[in-house]
Amino acid sequence: MADEHILIVLSKTETSQLLEHATLAPAGYRVTVSVDWKAAEAVLKDAPPDLIILGEKIEGQDSLDIIEKLNERFPLIPVILLPDKHSDQLAVEAFRRGFADYLQPPLRTNDVQMIVAHALERRRRWRDWVRLEARRDTKSLRQRVSGLEAIQRLGRKVTSLLDLDGVLASVVDAAVELTGAEEGSLLLLDDATGELYMRAGRNFQEDFVRTFRLPIRDTLAGQVLRTGKPLFIDEKTPQKIKTSYLVYTIIYVPLIVQERVIGVLEVDNRQSHNPFSEYHIALVSALAEYASIAIENARLYSRTEFERNKLETILTKIEEGVIVLDHDGRIVLMNRQARGAFNVGEKIIDGKRLRDVIAHQDLIDILREKQESPPSRVEITLEDGRVLNAQLTPIPEIGLVVTMQDITHLKELDRIKSDFVNTVSHDLRSPLTAILGYVELIDRVGPVNEQQNEFIRRVQISVHNITSLINDLLDLGRIEAGFDARKEIVPFAAVIQYAVDGLRGRSQEKAQEIILDVPEHLPQVLGNPVRLRQMISNLITNAIKYTPEGGKVLVNAHAEGEQIILQVTDNGPGIPPTDQPFIFDKFYRASNVPVDAPGTGLGLAIVKSIVENHQGRIWVESSLGKGTIFTVVLPITNGEL
Numbered sequence: 001m002a003d004e005h006i007l008i009v010l011s012k013t014e015t016s017q018l019l020e021h022a023t024l025a026p027a028g029y030r031v032t033v034s035v036d037w038k039a040a041e042a043v044l045k046d047a048p049p050d051l052i053i054l055g056e057k058i059e060g061q062d063s064l065d066i067i068e069k070l071n072e073r074f075p076l077i078p079v080i081l082l083p084d085k086h087s088d089q090l091a092v093e094a095f096r097r098g099f100a101d102y103l104q105p106p107l108r109t110n111d112v113q114m115i116v117a118h119a120l121e122r123r124r125r126w127r128d129w130v131r132l133e134a135r136r137d138t139k140s141l142r143q144r145v146s147g148l149e150a151i152q153r154l155g156r157k158v159t160s161l162l163d164l165d166g167v168l169a170s171v172v173d174a175a176v177e178l179t180g181a182e183e184g185s186l187l188l189l190d191d192a193t194g195e196l197y198m199r200a201g202r203n204f205q206e207d208f209v210r211t212f213r214l215p216i217r218d219t220l221a222g223q224v225l226r227t228g229k230p231l232f233i234d235e236k237t238p239q240k241i242k243t244s245y246l247v248y249t250i251i252y253v254p255l256i257v258q259e260r261v262i263g264v265l266e267v268d269n270r271q272s273h274n275p276f277s278e279y280h281i282a283l284v285s286a287l288a289e290y291a292s293i294a295i296e297n298a299r300l301y302s303r304t305e306f307e308r309n310k311l312e313t314i315l316t317k318i319e320e321g322v323i324v325l326d327h328d329g330r331i332v333l334m335n336r337q338a339r340g341a342f343n344v345g346e347k348i349i350d351g352k353r354l355r356d357v358i359a360h361q362d363l364i365d366i367l368r369e370k371q372e373s374p375p376s377r378v379e380i381t382l383e384d385g386r387v388l389n390a391q392l393t394p395i396p397e398i399g400l401v402v403t404m405q406d407i408t409h410l411k412e413l414d415r416i417k418s419d420f421v422n423t424v425s426h427d428l429r430s431p432l433t434a435i436l437g438y439v440e441l442i443d444r445v446g447p448v449n450e451q452q453n454e455f456i457r458r459v460q461i462s463v464h465n466i467t468s469l470i471n472d473l474l475d476l477g478r479i480e481a482g483f484d485a486r487k488e489i490v491p492f493a494a495v496i497q498y499a500v501d502g503l504r505g506r507s508q509e510k511a512q513e514i515i516l517d518v519p520e521h522l523p524q525v526l527g528n529p530v531r532l533r534q535m536i537s538n539l540i541t542n543a544i545k546y547t548p549e550g551g552k553v554l555v556n557a558h559a560e561g562e563q564i565i566l567q568v569t570d571n572g573p574g575i576p577p578t579d580q581p582f583i584f585d586k587f588y589r590a591s592n593v594p595v596d597a598p599g600t601g602l603g604l605a606i607v608k609s610i611v612e613n614h615q616g617r618i619w620v621e622s623s624l625g626k627g628t629i630f631t632v633v634l635p636i637t638n639g640e641l
């Protein structure tokens with residue numbers, strides 16, 4: 001073929017001249033001549049030739065020794081040896097070493113042209129073959145890449161889509177397209193009937209998809225379902241064996257969810273014999289895995305949705321108001337009742353701060369972020385007068401849950417009961433005073449013996465006890481009704497001092513130590529000094545009463561921000577945790593109180609009423625066998641009435 005490029009590397013210039021001008025150029029070849037390796041290298045690098053004619057020795061180096069390297073570097077360039085002198089042995093050796101051909105001196109034009117043409121022809125065929133192979137490889141590589149891409153695309157779809165139908169249809173589409181099959185389907189096991197039905201299909205008639213049912217006994221699909229292993233058949237004539245329809249070739253792979261085979265993914269050819277390969281099985285298996293993941297995802301999602309809906313319904317339907325806040329104090333949930341109580345309406349409030357959503361200052365204060373020790377139970381009075389009992393429960397992974405019950409009717413009952421108790425107590429006082437008066441007169445009207453005297457003493461003690469109970473009840477009634485609304489600026493440190501001084505005698509009787517730790521310049525509070533002293537006295541009385549002989553009672557107070565914090569601590573028996581929520585209730589006494597311990601269970605009820613009347617808060621911390629701490633927080637006054 002004309003214009004092919006031949007490189008002659010020969011030390012003898014006459015021979016090269018002859019070859020070029022007399023033989024090769026007239027046949028239409030382009031010829032370059034080099035006399036040494038340096039020149040030859042330059043040609044090989046800049047314009048690689050289609051053929052090389054190589055002399056036997058170049059610059060003293062034997063060509064037979066370098067042919068292998070040359071072939072390695074330029075496998076597609078045939079190299080023909082031109083020896084100085086012919087010998088059969090040399091010719092054989094030349095072929096053995098890898099020369100494409102051999103020119104036998106003396107050179108004849110026709111022979112040379114023929115040998116060159118042959119070598120070039122062979123080179124052309126190699127080149128075409130190599131190109132074809134490369135193209136074939138590229139095609140199959142491209143197919144594989146597109147298979148991988150399709151699988152990757154599907155992976156994204158599976159994780160981002162919750163539409164199961166969409167994902168399964170895409171899986172079947174991809175299986176059909178990537179295997180070049182005529183049709184494909186995804187069959188799932190119907191647990192009720194034990195048959196396979198078609199969940200998604202490609203190139204099947206809609207009616208067929210709807211009505212298709214395949215038993216699992218004696219079918220190939222059933223076999224895959226049982227063994228959990230892929231399967232494929234390849235027949236020269238269409239077969240109906242165990243498939244229920246005629247096919248040439250078919251691949252079945254199992255769909256496995258949590259180690260259970262729940263169906264099969266299938267691709268087949270019915271019209272033509274289009275073979276499947278191992279690669280196709282691997283591809284369909286990968287796709288089946290995606291389908292399984294999608295089915296599992298959908299199942300988990302619908303279960304979570306179901307649970308969520310169930311919880312939501314419960315939360316909406318219950319009578320309690322519920323507010324859930326996260327650790328940053330942002331609203332996670334507020335049910336219908338809570339929305340109603342705080343006039344939130346239908347506004348979207350998720351993620352907002354509570355204080356931006358509701359106007360109820362008390363609740364906001366109670367739930368203020370980073371409260372040191374938030375109370376676990378508080379009463380909240382709403383604008384419309386209703387009273388809610390709010391329970392605050394911290395939940396580590398969520399934040400804080402507030403549940404609120406409407407206790408308005410209980411409050412009302414409590415009020416009626418208190419009114420009744422007040423009236424009765426009041427009416428009892430006069431006859432009791434009369435009893436005491438007459439008892440005192442008995443020994444004045446005549447002599448009484450020793451035993452009569454003892455009876456009189458007992459009557460007096462009992463009447464005193466009843467009187468103090470009645471006084472407590474009347475106090476409580478008065479405080480609860482707000483009859484001591486008149487308030488003055490009270491030096492709190494002095495009030496504490498008086499209360500402690502009044503009880504030193506009692507603690508000495510029990511050989512107890514009372515430690516007072518109050519700074520001299522404790523700020524003032526706005527309140528009723530008599531009631532405040534009563535409150536402190538009651539707490540200290542309890543500490544002395546319940547702590548055994550030789551115990552220790554600590555009364556300390558300090559200011560913190562806008563508040564005074566008062567604590568009464570003892571190292572007594574403590575209060576059982578189950579009793580702690582109720583000790584501020586009227587007449588409640590803890591289960592570990594000795595039967596003979598005097599008291600009626602009104603002391604702490606009075607304390608709580610007084611604290612609340614002074615806009616304060618009180619709570620208890622106690623551990624059995626170690627002791628008890630009562631903490632009272634009262635607001636500091638700025639000195640203005």
Ligand code: ATP
Pocket residue numbers: 542543544546547570572573574575583588589590591592593598599600601602603604605628
């Ligand atoms: P009262 O004060 O009316 O004479 P009381 O002391 O029993 O009677 P509260 O002061 O209301 O009633 O106290 C209620 C209950 O709380 C007590 O009966 C006791 O069980 C428990 N309690 C109170 N303070 C202490 C304390 N410091 N240590 C152990 N238990 C205590």
Ligand code: MG
Pocket residue numbers: 538541542599602603604
């Ligand atoms: Mg008491």
